[in-house]
Amino acid sequence: PEYAALREDLLQKGERLKHALQTGIRAKRDRLSLCFSDAVRLRAQRAIEQRRQRIDEAHAAIGLLCERALEARRHRLEREKERLYAYAPQRTLERGFALIADGAGKLLTSVGQVRQDETVSIRFADGTAQARITGKETV
Numbered sequence: 001p002e003y004a005a006l007r008e009d010l011l012q013k014g015e016r017l018k019h020a021l022q023t024g025i026r027a028k029r030d031r032l033s034l035c036f037s038d039a040v041r042l043r044a045q046r047a048i049e050q051r052r053q054r055i056d057e058a059h060a061a062i063g064l065l066c067e068r069a070l071e072a073r074r075h076r077l078e079r080e081k082e083r084l085y086a087y088a089p090q091r092t093l094e095r096g097f098a099l100i101a102d103g104a105g106k107l108l109t110s111v112g113q114v115r116q117d118e119t120v121s122i123r124f125a126d127g128t129a130q131a132r133i134t135g136k137e138t139v
Contacts (some may be wrong), residue, residue, distance in 0.1 A: 063138035111136050 085091055093099070100108045101121045108114060118133045 099123040
């Protein structure tokens, strides 16, 4: 009888030990799985953060390149504006030249286009004047 009781007690203790081991293993497996998923999540977060950093750096570089290109174009536009201003008719008049037109308003470019006693209009930088041709000379 003692043998049967001992055997039964030993089997019960074995079952409890087996159950405790299985529970412990399951808990360790769950914890390991959690640690693994945390590690994977952390690695993914680091990768995402690195990519964000690269995107930010690329964005800043693109912004700088755009600023430089815009500044170069602004500078070029300013030079072209100065060139256009230098060739503007008003600027030419300001340098002492004048535009001469006949009575119909047609610009005269040659002494051959005027006649004796004809009235012409002379445009200066600050206004116009009327003149009568009293003579002409060809160069």
